[in-house]
Amino acid sequence: MKTRSVLLVAFAFCVVHSVAAEPLASWNDGPAKQSIIEFVEAVTTEGSPDFVPVAERIATFDNDGCLWSEQPLYFQLIFAMDRVKELAPQHPEWNTTQPFQAVLEDDHEALAASGVEGVLTLVMASHAGLTTEEFDQVAREWLDTAKHPRFDRPYHELTFLPMVELLEYLRDNGFKTFIVSGGGIDFLRVFAEEAYGIPPEQVIGSSIKASFEMRDGVPVIVKQPEMNFIDDKEGKPVGIHQHIGRRPIAAFGNSDGDLQMLQWTTAGEGRRFGLLVRHTDAEREWAYDRDSHIGKLDKALDEAGKKGWTVVDMAEDWKTVYVPE
Amino acid sequence: MKTRSVLLVAFAFCVVHSVAAEPLASWNDGPAKQSIIEFVEAVTTEGSPDFVPVAERIATFDNDGCLWSEQPLYFQLIFAMDRVKELAPQHPEWNTTQPFQAVLEDDHEALAASGVEGVLTLVMASHAGLTTEEFDQVAREWLDTAKHPRFDRPYHELTFLPMVELLEYLRDNGFKTFIVSGGGIDFLRVFAEEAYGIPPEQVIGSSIKASFEMRDGVPVIVKQPEMNFIDDKEGKPVGIHQHIGRRPIAAFGNSDGDLQMLQWTTAGEGRRFGLLVRHTDAEREWAYDRDSHIGKLDKALDEAGKKGWTVVDMAEDWKTVYVPE
Ligand SMILES: [Ca+2]
Ligand SMILES: [Ca+2]
Numbered sequence: 097m098k099t100r101s102v103l104l105v106a107f108a109f110c111v112v113h114s115v116a117a118e119p120l121a122s123w124n125d126g127p128a129k130q131s132i133i134e135f136v137e138a139v140t141t142e143g144s145p146d147f148v149p150v151a152e153r154i155a156t157f158d159n160d161g162c163l164w165s166e167q168p169l170y171f172q173l174i175f176a177m178d179r180v181k182e183l184a185p186q187h188p189e190w191n192t193t194q195p196f197q198a199v200l201e202d203d204h205e206a207l208a209a210s211g212v213e214g215v216l217t218l219v220m221a222s223h224a225g226l227t228t229e230e231f232d233q234v235a236r237e238w239l240d241t242a243k244h245p246r247f248d249r250p251y252h253e254l255t256f257l258p259m260v261e262l263l264e265y266l267r268d269n270g271f272k273t274f275i276v277s278g279g280g281i282d283f284l285r286v287f288a289e290e291a292y293g294i295p296p297e298q299v300i301g302s303s304i305k306a307s308f309e310m311r312d313g314v315p316v317i318v319k320q321p322e323m324n325f326i327d328d329k330e331g332k333p334v335g336i337h338q339h340i341g342r343r344p345i346a347a348f349g350n351s352d353g354d355l356q357m358l359q360w361t362t363a364g365e366g367r368r369f370g371l372l373v374r375h376t377d378a379e380r381e382w383a384y385d386r387d388s389h390i391g392k393l394d395k396a397l398d399e400a401g402k403k404g405w406t407v408v409d410m411a412e413d414w415k416t417v418y419v420p421e
Numbered sequence: 422m423k424t425r426s427v428l429l430v431a432f433a434f435c436v437v438h439s440v441a442a443e444p445l446a447s448w449n450d451g452p453a454k455q456s457i458i459e460f461v462e463a464v465t466t467e468g469s470p471d472f473v474p475v476a477e478r479i480a481t482f483d484n485d486g487c488l489w490s491e492q493p494l495y496f497q498l499i500f501a502m503d504r505v506k507e508l509a510p511q512h513p514e515w516n517t518t519q520p521f522q523a524v525l526e527d528d529h530e531a532l533a534a535s536g537v538e539g540v541l542t543l544v545m546a547s548h549a550g551l552t553t554e555e556f557d558q559v560a561r562e563w564l565d566t567a568k569h570p571r572f573d574r575p576y577h578e579l580t581f582l583p584m585v586e587l588l589e590y591l592r593d594n595g596f597k598t599f600i601v602s603g604g605g606i607d608f609l610r611v612f613a614e615e616a617y618g619i620p621p622e623q624v625i626g627s628s629i630k631a632s633f634e635m636r637d638g639v640p641v642i643v644k645q646p647e648m649n650f651i652d653d654k655e656g657k658p659v660g661i662h663q664h665i666g667r668r669p670i671a672a673f674g675n676s677d678g679d680l681q682m683l684q685w686t687t688a689g690e691g692r693r694f695g696l697l698v699r700h701t702d703a704e705r706e707w708a709y710d711r712d713s714h715i716g717k718l719d720k721a722l723d724e725a726g727k728k729g730w731t732v733v734d735m736a737e738d739w740k741t742v743y744v745p746e
Contacts, residue, residue: 151620228662272622285666295476296666297597297623306662308655308681315684317662324663330633337553337631337642338649339664341610341621356633359640 119265122258122416129413131406132262135369139345140269146367150270154342156357157263158349159277159284161391162373163292164255167382169208170390171251172279175238176218183222208389212278212302212328219280220304224321228282228306231319235286249421252287257419263292276336277301278328278353300339302327328353333360345369355396362403370405372396377411444590447583447741454738456731457587460694464670465594471692475595479667481682482588483674484602484609486716487698488617489580492707494533495715496576497604500563501543508547533714537603537627537653544605545629549646553607553631556644560611574746577612582744588617601661602626603653603678625664627652653678658685670694680721687728695730697721702736
């Protein structure tokens with residue numbers, strides 16, 4: 097007789113798991129930290145009316161201005177600018193075409209105004225034709241060598257320690273953490289695993305199209321000069337649906353680009369959590385909100401008041417801003 | 422003094438983990454089963470020259486004809502046909518337009534010939550305008566009630582037990598298992614978690630576009646009558662890149678639609694694994710390959726021989742075909 101039973105025995109084994117002695121250690125005690133802890137305890141306590149099974153504990157995070165800084169320009173825009181300058185000799189037409197002209201003339205205001213689409217246009221033009229592996233290498237080299245003009249540190253070190261702790265705290269409580277960024281998905285994947293502990297398959301972002309080709313009998317994926325998806329504003333809940341297929345129970349952002357993601361997340365049934373990081377700290381980071389070209393926080397701030405979303409006051413709520421050197 | 426240490430102590434805790442007494446119990450001993458076990462042992466044994474860290478143990482599976490049957494028609498096509506018949510009174514133009522006419526006249530040959538794009542056209546027409554939650558409910562109801570004409574069982578029970586065991590065996594060995602299907606991503610997600618243990622965020626498939634809208638102040642995502650992505654042939658490695666961002670080390674399919682996924686997977690550095698399920702069992706399932714409209718296996722079969730991919734002979738290699746009732 098053949099047995100068809102798949103699972104016959106169960107046995108226990110142990111894994112060593114490191115846990116923060118004190119979760120959210122870089123957060124000052126206050127309403128923001130308290131709201132986070134209350135939410136996590138409510139959805140993870142068995143028997144609680146707000147209990148959520150592990151498989152449904154999905155949390156989505158914006159990146160620029162939420163997990164790392166975004167001033168004086170989106171970091172990926174600085175990367176694309178450096179790349180455009182490098183390739184400019186082969187593209188004389190860029191001297192008189194926007195947004196390339198602005199890059200070559202270091203006109204930051206024109207660039208900042210070009211927004212997410214400006215970044216993507218530059219990315220498209222400067223990265224199309226590269227295989228995914230070539231792109232990975234170009235981005236890695238830039239991240240390893242380029243330094244932020246104000247802090248003189250590599251860009252990937254300008255991540256927010258309190259937010260990195262928050263990601264860890266959520267994962268320690270059974271959450272799966274995702275990035276949902278207007279930035280380029282392939283660029284984010286180069287550093288997200290090391291900086292945030294978020295693997296490539298949990299990164300959602302804007303993208304250009306790609307195609308599968310054989311080059312000398314070797315299969316490659318090549319980036320194409322055509323927009324695929326803009327993961328910003330209304331695009332964020334759509335990107336979440338396409339990639340995750342499940343509505344998050346918590347969402348974290350910092351600007352009006354995150355409004356729809358927070359609306360979609362917090363409109364679900366059961367207990368939900370929305371949080372906005374407000375840049376209030378000109379001394380340690382930057383202070384900007386309603387009038388900023390980059391990371392404009394206006395409508396979402398009004399809605400946070402109405403919906404009871406947590407608003408982090410960076411100057412008040414964070415003991416430390418950046419991860420230690 | 423503030424401490425900036427995030428991780429101060431580590432402690433061990435235990436999880437109970439169930440493991441199959443005998444992995445791949447429904448597989449006969451033979452070269453196919455042996456090749457799977459040899460591969461898994463090589464990439465999971467520390468110190469082995471082929472060792473692969475857990476984070477990189479990505480395995481991708483085609484669905485139709487690989488994880489469940491696909492005869493006499495793709496099951497999702499039968500679902501879309503049932504839906505078209507239901508909606509036909511509101512669409513008199515369908516009586517004279519293909520592929521709708523074929524549906525209403527039960528012309529299976531014309532439908533089979535319409536392939537993945539035919540399915541998607543029907544899906545698009547019959548599901549556009551539904552919110553993602555409405556679609557989910559419609560698909561769930563169909564899966565709960567519709568029965569396969571030959572076996573008189575719900576379609577989601579016609580999954581292959583040996584492949585379900587293979588998914589479990591890989592996961593027990595630290596692999597992350599993904600579906601990469603030409604079928605519709607939202608349809609797959611309705612049953613993949615229960616049938617295969619694969620959560621929605623690990624399902625990749627074809628899709629139509631979606632948009633974020635407010636309906637009476639409630640945010641919804643609405644399916645649109647426009648193709649977004651066809652996850653078949655060259656589309657499979659592209660879909661893998663966009664969703665996972667990491668090249669799999671093992672890929673499993675059954676037709677020429679999987680050729681590029683297997684090429685992309687097995688061309689990576691280090692030890693790789695490719696497998697094709699060959700339908701050789703007319704008695705317990707179906708027998709078809711080079712001349713079939715559905716699941717044509719021709720070029721990929723030739724390439725399997727050259728590349729050393731495993732070819733499963735369903736009649737020889739599987740003790741049991743379907744999961745037990
Ligand atoms: Ca942002
Ligand atoms: Ca197939």
